[in-house]
Amino acid sequence: xxxQTQGEGFSPDTAAxxxxxxxxxRLCEGDFAPGDLISIRRIATEYGTxxxxxxxxxxxxxxxxxxxxxxxRKIRVPELNRERFHEVxxxxxxxxxxxxxxxxxxxxxxxxxxLEGIDARINAAIEAGDMQxxxxxxxxxxxxxxxxxxxxxxxxxxELLWLQYGPSMRQIGTRWGxxxxxxxxxxxxxxxxxxxxxxxxxxxxxxxxxxxxRLLE
Amino acid sequence: xxxQTQGEGFSPDTAAxxxxxxxxxRLCEGDFAPGDLISIRRIATEYGTxxxxxxxxxxxxxxxxxxxxxxxRKIRVPELNRERFHEVxxxxxxxxxxxxxxxxxxxxxxxxxxLEGIDARINAAIEAGDMQxxxxxxxxxxxxxxxxxxxxxxxxxxELLWLQYGPSMRQIGTRWGxxxxxxxxxxxxxxxxxxxxxxxxxxxxxxxxxxxxRLLE
DNA sequence: CGCTGCAAGATGTGATCACATACGTGTGAT
DNA sequence: ATCACACGTATGTGATCACATCTTGCAGCG
Numbered sequence: 001x002x003x004q005t006q007g008e009g010f011s012p013d014t015a016a017x018x019x020x021x022x023x024x025x026r027l028c029e030g031d032f033a034p035g036d037l038i039s040i041r042r043i044a045t046e047y048g049t050x051x052x053x054x055x056x057x058x059x060x061x062x063x064x065x066x067x068x069x070x071x072x073r074k075i076r077v078p079e080l081n082r083e084r085f086h087e088v089x090x091x092x093x094x095x096x097x098x099x100x101x102x103x104x105x106x107x108x109x110x111x112x113x114x115l116e117g118i119d120a121r122i123n124a125a126i127e128a129g130d131m132q133x134x135x136x137x138x139x140x141x142x143x144x145x146x147x148x149x150x151x152x153x154x155x156x157x158x159e160l161l162w163l164q165y166g167p168s169m170r171q172i173g174t175r176w177g178x179x180x181x182x183x184x185x186x187x188x189x190x191x192x193x194x195x196x197x198x199x200x201x202x203x204x205x206x207x208x209x210x211x212x213x214r215l216l217e
Numbered sequence: 218x219x220x221q222t223q224g225e226g227f228s229p230d231t232a233a234x235x236x237x238x239x240x241x242x243r244l245c246e247g248d249f250a251p252g253d254l255i256s257i258r259r260i261a262t263e264y265g266t267x268x269x270x271x272x273x274x275x276x277x278x279x280x281x282x283x284x285x286x287x288x289x290r291k292i293r294v295p296e297l298n299r300e301r302f303h304e305v306x307x308x309x310x311x312x313x314x315x316x317x318x319x320x321x322x323x324x325x326x327x328x329x330x331x332l333e334g335i336d337a338r339i340n341a342a343i344e345a346g347d348m349q350x351x352x353x354x355x356x357x358x359x360x361x362x363x364x365x366x367x368x369x370x371x372x373x374x375x376e377l378l379w380l381q382y383g384p385s386m387r388q389i390g391t392r393w394g395x396x397x398x399x400x401x402x403x404x405x406x407x408x409x410x411x412x413x414x415x416x417x418x419x420x421x422x423x424x425x426x427x428x429x430x431r432l433l434e
Numbered sequence: 435c436g437c438t439g440c441a442a443g444a445t446g447t448g449a450t451c452a453c454a455t456a457c458g459t460g461t462g463a464t
Numbered sequence: 465a466t467c468a469c470a471c472g473t474a475t476g477t478g479a480t481c482a483c484a485t486c487t488t489g490c491a492g493c494g
């Protein structure tokens with residue numbers, strides 16, 4: 001059993017890889033809307049590269065389920081129907097409570113401070129009705145926690161779920177206004193963390209995700 | 218909310234896609250050993266295509282974690298250390314018990330017969346010490362169940378885990394002989410199914426996976 | 435006999451071209 | 465005015481070449 005220093009996620013620093021990462025975070029943070037058309041050549045010119053890296057990055061996102069073929073030869077951001085979106089949230093709850101349980105003992109006091117800072121910015125974004133800032137903050141809030149789990153197996157799966165979750169959540173949020181998402185459970189998360197209450201912490205994460213499910217009704 | 222008939226996994230029938238599927242099942246069924254070197258051009262000539270489709274298929278497998286970069290410019294089947302392999306099995310238990318729970322009410326009497334048939338072939342493979350046949354049978358046993366869940370979200374995640382699980386399990390099995398894996402819980406699975414015992418069914422699946430964890434000690 | 439060094443091959447990446455097909459538009463006829 | 469056909473454009477896919485880098489193997493020298 002060798003060094004195994006660079007787990008699975010390692011890829012050489014190449015143009016295609018950079019583009020892939022860039023598009024991934026943009027998807028998770030809701031920069032794209034469901035139904036948006038994605039063109040390989042357009043992405044290429046947009047980022048100043050040849051078509052080759054864009055082609056690889058886009059095709060990777062398709063295999064990850066972050067993009068789909070709509071008709072033949074048309075790649076777009078998927079529009080999740082209610083059932084599918086519910087499935088994603090259900091899977092998120094299952095995986096992310098587990099990841100949170102593993103992350104909990106590794107979270108430091110500095111992490112708690114940073115989480116509270118992010119939460120403050122999230123609330124400001126909701127107040128201002130800035131959906132993009134809300135999405136970015138929410139993404140960073142959760143993944144600051146999940147990264148601490150050091151899980152090289154579950155964490156990539158959670159990222160895949162967020163790739164599907166991002167665009168549809170942005171759509172739902174912008175469509176129904178920020179008021180409906182105001183009662184997130186981030187405060188419960190940070191409180192449980194400061195109390196050292198592991199199960200309360202996991203339950204708050206689960207409740208935060210379940211609250212997203214209730215948005216569907 | 219359109220038709221959404223072809224969920225996420227849809228890809229046009231292209232050379233790269235076919236190669237990708239082929240290599241995926243070969244990995245899940247243990248055709249490759251951890252540490253095996255994968256060359257894009259070699260795969261290309263092996264399957265009679267240009268380098269382009271092989272390049273895409275291999276790179277997709279890298280983004281899925283089924284293959285890794287070892288040194289720079291060297292792609293190989295990953296060797297999971299004990300901790301990592303345990304993580305994969307832990308994630309498998311978490312996801313596959315859930316998928317099994319969703320699949321249970323959809324399993325038919327014909328499915329039960331087919332599962333028993335596969336189980337018989339698995340036992341014959343163990344008897345004969347045919348690790349490859351065991352791997353193939355085990356893969357088909359589990360995924361016949363999981364496909365019935367109709368989950369387009371959790372099922373792809375389970376497949377990702379098997380892509381990592383396959384090669385290392387094959388290695389462990391061939392190294393330690395088939396005797397150690399003889400006491401799988403497939404019989405408990407089919408029995409619980411014939412009794413209509415949903416929780417017993419899920420528990421048998423979980424026990425089957427946990428038995429794999431015990432092989433590590 | 436052993437070590438050094440250079441050359442040849444192999445590898446992944448990026449770029450460019452050819453190709454088949456789908457879509458949009460504009461022009462022509464009716 | 466309306467419909468039909470055709471041409472041009474845009475798309476993803478496949479193939480091929482160039483390039484930088486790394487490995488391998490063999491020859492030449494000490």
